[in-house]
Each structure stands twice: as C-alpha cells, then as structure tokens.
Amino acid sequence: MNSSPLSGPVMSGPSSITDVARRAGVSIATVSRSLRGLPNVSPVTRTRVLRAAAELDYVVSPAASRLASRRTGTIGVVVPFARRWFFSQVLGAVAAVLREAGMDLLLYDLADRVGREEFFDRLPLRRRVDGVLVISLGLTSAEAKVLRELGVPAAIVGVRTPWLPCVRIDDVEGSAKAVRHLVNLGHQRIGMLSSGLEDPTRSGTPTDRRTGYRKALREAGLAHDPTLEHLGAWGPDGGAEAMADLLALPDPPTAVFAESDEMAVGAMRTLRRAGLRVPDDVSVVGFDDHEIAGLVDLTTVRQPVAEQGEHAAILLLDAVANGPSEVPSEIVLPTRLIVRSSSTPPRIRTRWPGPAEGLPTPRAHER
Amino acid sequence: MNSSPLSGPVMSGPSSITDVARRAGVSIATVSRSLRGLPNVSPVTRTRVLRAAAELDYVVSPAASRLASRRTGTIGVVVPFARRWFFSQVLGAVAAVLREAGMDLLLYDLADRVGREEFFDRLPLRRRVDGVLVISLGLTSAEAKVLRELGVPAAIVGVRTPWLPCVRIDDVEGSAKAVRHLVNLGHQRIGMLSSGLEDPTRSGTPTDRRTGYRKALREAGLAHDPTLEHLGAWGPDGGAEAMADLLALPDPPTAVFAESDEMAVGAMRTLRRAGLRVPDDVSVVGFDDHEIAGLVDLTTVRQPVAEQGEHAAILLLDAVANGPSEVPSEIVLPTRLIVRSSSTPPRIRTRWPGPAEGLPTPRAHER
C-alpha cells in the first residue's frame, strides 16, 4: 500500500515543524519555542501548538536541531571493556541518569589495544557529543590532553586524573580496611594477590591497593615480607596462579588479601583444588563486592559502584549545562568492609597439609 | 590565550567543508565526494582534498550530514538491563561490530518497568537511528508493532519474535543436553530450578528450558515428577530458595538442573550451607556458561553469547544497507555441554543427612 509515488501527498514521511506550524496557525519559530518550553509564548498559543504537535505525532529532527543549535544532546561514554562487571554496573547507572536528563548515550567500548589507540587517534567523538564520561580508564597524559582538546566537558570514574573532575573511592584506605580486618582476626602472615600493571585499564588501582596493604601491615607493626606479595594477571586466573605461588612458599600465609574479588575467587579455586579449606586453612578477603563475592561467601570491601557512575554523570551534566567549574571537583565515596565467611582467625597450625593432587605447579618452579 | 574576540579570525571553531574546499581550490561538492570516496573524482583532485582536510584537521559535522542525507549512521541498541552479565557480553560484541562498521551506538537501557513503558510510549529512537537491535527482550505484540512502526530495520537477540530477524540458541535442546548428561550419569530423580515468568526480560527462555527438561526426561523413560520442578525468582537467590524447597522434599533429587548458572550457583550455596557437598551429595548443572560457572566448577551448557550479538549486528547492518530481506532470517547457534566437577554419578545413598544448621527454612513451611 502506498508504494506508488502517484498515491498523492498522503504518506509523506514524518511531519516537520512546518506542518505543526501550519496546523497550529503560527510560525515555526513559535512552534520551536513552545515545544521547548521557552518563555515568551502565551499559554493559549502553547497549548494550541502542543496539541497540533501531538495530533501530528510530531518529533523534532535531532539532526536539524543539532545543526541549528550547535548542541548535540549527547554524552559520550567511554569504557575500557563493556563486558566486565564493574564497567557494566557503572554504565547501567550512567545510562539511567542520562535517560532521566534526556541525553543520548553514545557508547565507545575500547575493548582492546587497537580500539584504544584508534579512539585517541581519530577521536570519533569529535563534533558529536556535548560531554565525555570516561569510566575507569587510566589515561596517559597524552590521552588526557587529547581529551581536553575535544573542547567539551569531561569527567572520569575511578582514577584520579589531572584536569578531570573525578568520582572514585579511596583504594588505599579500602585495602587497609581489609588487611586490618585480617590483622584483628589474629593473622600475622598475610599475603597479597596483586595484578601488577598488566591491565592498562585500571592503572593506579593496583598500586593503590598494594599501598593500602603495606600501610595496614606497618600500622599493625607487622613486618612487610615481600615474598608474600605476589603478582598475577588480572582476573581469576591471575589470582589462581598467584595463590599457587604463595602456597609453594616454605611458610605460606594464613590469610590473603586479593586486589579484586575476581582474583580472590581464583585464589579460592586454587585452594579448593589443593585440598585446603577456606577459611579454615586460609582466610581470603577480596575487594569490590563483585556479585560473585556474595555467592561464594567472600569477605570483601564493598565499593559503591553504581553510585560512582551516578555521581560522575551528574557532575558531567552540570558541567555541560553550566560550563566546567574552575577547579575540577573530586568526589571520594566511602568503602565498607563486608564480612562473610571466608575470613576467620588463624588456626593453630599443627601440620601443614602437603600439596594435594590438583594443586597447580607453582610458577616459581617453572622459571 | 586567544580569549578575546578581538584576536582576529584565528580560532574560529572547527573548520567546515567550506574551508577545506577553499584550501583545496575546489567546490564543496567535490570535497564531499572526495571525502566519502564517491566515484567521479579524479585521483589528483581527491588527494588534494584529502590533504587539505588533514591539514585543517577537518571532521564532517554529523548533524549537517545527517540532516542532508537523511541517514543517521547510528544503531539503537536496546537492552533490558545493561548491568547483567548476559547483556553486557552481547553489548560488548555488538559494540565491536558497530565500531568496525563505523556506526554510532546509541544505548537504551530499559532497566526497570517504567523505563520500558516510557521507551515504547515515547519511542525516543524515532528519527535518530537507522536500525534497532533488541537484546533478549521478550516483546509483547504491541511492543513489536510499535517497533515496526519506527520504520527502520530491526533485529533481536535471544527470543523468537514475529517479524524480526533473530539470532538465538535452541533452549529446548540445550536443556535437554544438560538433563541427558545427568541421566547418563545414572540419576533418576532430577530436579529443575526454574524462574517462572517473573522476569519479563527473558520471556520464552524459562518456558523453553523447562520444556527441554521434560523432553529429556520423557525420552529417558523417566517419570516427570512435578514436585521436582521448582520455581524461584530469577537469579541466585531464586535458585537458593528453590533448592531449599527441593531439599525439603521427603525424597529429594540426587541432581538438579538449573535454568541458569546464576540459579545454579544460588542452589550450590544452599547446598553448601546445608552441609551437603556438590557433587558428592547432589549434582548440579547450570545453563549459559556464565563466567561464574568456571569459577565454581559448575557443569553447564554453554551458549555462544558474544557470537549472538555479532551475528545480530551483522544481520542488522545488512538490512540497514540493503533493505530488509523479505522473510526475516533466523540464526540458531549451537550450544555445548561443558562438563566440570559439579556433576557425578549418584552415590548409593545410605543415609540422607538431616537438615543441617544453616539450611534455609523451606518456603513450603512458610505458606
């Protein structure tokens, strides 16, 4: 139906502001003002316009509107890896705030090194957003500079960055909380599973969390034994490997603090496969309160994830609306220790069980 | 610097196509054609234009381009809940394909009932996308109709929907695989943890997976005992509750199949707290191969998650480029049983351990 151009002017695509103007008997300028709630329109005119628009099922053309107004009504959200738990949580929260504000959300998932390079190289955001929200991406200063040159307000979640308003947590203090908890339980040998700098997407965080670990040990008057600090790749597998390393020590720790819940869970798997029990043989504490933590009863440090996204989005929207504030704001949200059943006082150890079958060969041996 | 309007015409905002045209000594029409790789431009002219554009650091104005071309270069992606694992995985995959294709990704996270209603009510996608990708959203026919009226191609991941090209898995067959696995291990009493229809975002799936469960039982010549089929809310807590119900039966199952890994993990928690061991006392099999499955050594049915997103995106891009195909395509991707250590042959049961402390009160008692 209506496939022939001969069928007349009936189906002529979506109606434009001109149609509304004609129908309401006013100029298009007045329609524009009415629709956007600007002043200087009499109530009666406005209602007439609104009705006409509704009757025609009119929707403004974003393209035309943007071209004319030089505003995009869009926020670019840059995530290092949309598939990971943390980022998807933040993204969800950001999406909610932006929707509320009537802003479009243009998503950029860097995902891999090439994506990242291409992003900062070509700056695909240019001319298409009013603001940029960066989620937990450790930016090199060059990258930060490029971002600034975009010429629109920006904000960042999770990592302190020069020039950028930032919403984050205190990783040092959070880690210290976790370690203090273990100390208070009576542990003396506390290991740490940490993810070096291998993950460029969280830079800063690993270091901070390690710092918190050392700080808490120091405060407790415990010696910092470097052999108890083990690096692994990011994620469960890294945690599993690092844990295996620790187990291979002559005098393994009675408790470990993992940089992230993911690593903690990996560590728990190693322990399980080694025939060791959590927390009876080894206490484990994680960080983040990833959804998985509750499922495996992991003691952890909760950080407000969605809230960070919300705050950042609000911050950014404000900057977009009112211009960036002179001094970039910084919001630090609180963390909280969540005690579950993966941590308990150390057992008086009578005999350390020998390596059980299934225990991964410690990497140390491979070198 | 350059803050005064008196400082001359130097910093005059981003350069426009006119600037490029002037610099290259051609008309803007030629610039447009050159930049977009259209034919009918001599190689020498094209390079000249390209160089001028590069020198001026020129980027086309999407707004102007869209207005003139009546194309948006944008795909709207609708997810019911960006924060959940499955959706974030698909989203990541879709993002990658769209980026590759140079399409913008406009994200709509429905997240809650109000978001959903508002979405289908106001259709915020109107006039701003060239295509819509719906991720695992069970659409009412009214909603599907609304979508069609958007007038742009659409595709959907995960749930068969009239009129929409669809990429999905065979849930019935997948579930049957899981149950057959348990049957082959020798289990006779196999429970199922299922999430009724409480989650409007996955409609279809729960039913299909239950169907597969029954089908496999029937094929194996096992009686279908309705008391072994228990409903719970979506997610780990639902699984935990449903599992508690099953444990309260006079003759509990020796194995359970959970509709999703999330429910399976919840069930495992219930078992653990009840002092029962997986798989020694009860075998558990999940569905999805959620990242958590590997971490808790859960046997499950893997579905290709990212691949579904990729295929759907490609499908959609094709429809956008070449017009929708007459008969909406349907791609069904294969599932695969992943055997881990949560399933094992049933033990010759000498004595069923009584309810241990920590076992949640079965809901049946509460009613």
Add this chain to the structure above:
DNA sequence: TGCGGTCATGAAAACGCTTGCTGCATTCCT
C-alpha cells in the same frame, strides 16, 4: 571535422531546525 558519450566539476536547492532582531499591542508609571 563533427557528434554522441563519458567524466570531472560546480551551482544551487534542499534538509528541518534555532535564534537574533523587529514590530506591534498591551500594560505600567508618573
């Protein structure tokens, strides 16, 4: 040499809004 054809280019008309400016009526003061 002349003629239909192909090719590269330019002129100009959209595309559908926003917004500064202008022009009237009204209303408000003194």
Add this chain to the structure above:
DNA sequence: AGGAATGCAGCAAGCGTTTTCATGACCGCA
C-alpha cells in the same frame, strides 16, 4: 495622557552537509 517597559509572534538568516542537475572538457570514432 503620553512615553517607557514588557510580552508575544513572525521574519529571515544561518547551521554544514548531500545530492540533483547542468556545464564543459575531453575522447574515440566514423
């Protein structure tokens, strides 16, 4: 009552592209 505000609308100039159509230049061929 006269002039100054004030409120409401319309005019028209953009906003920066894409795309149709027209115009020559050039080519091969008879």
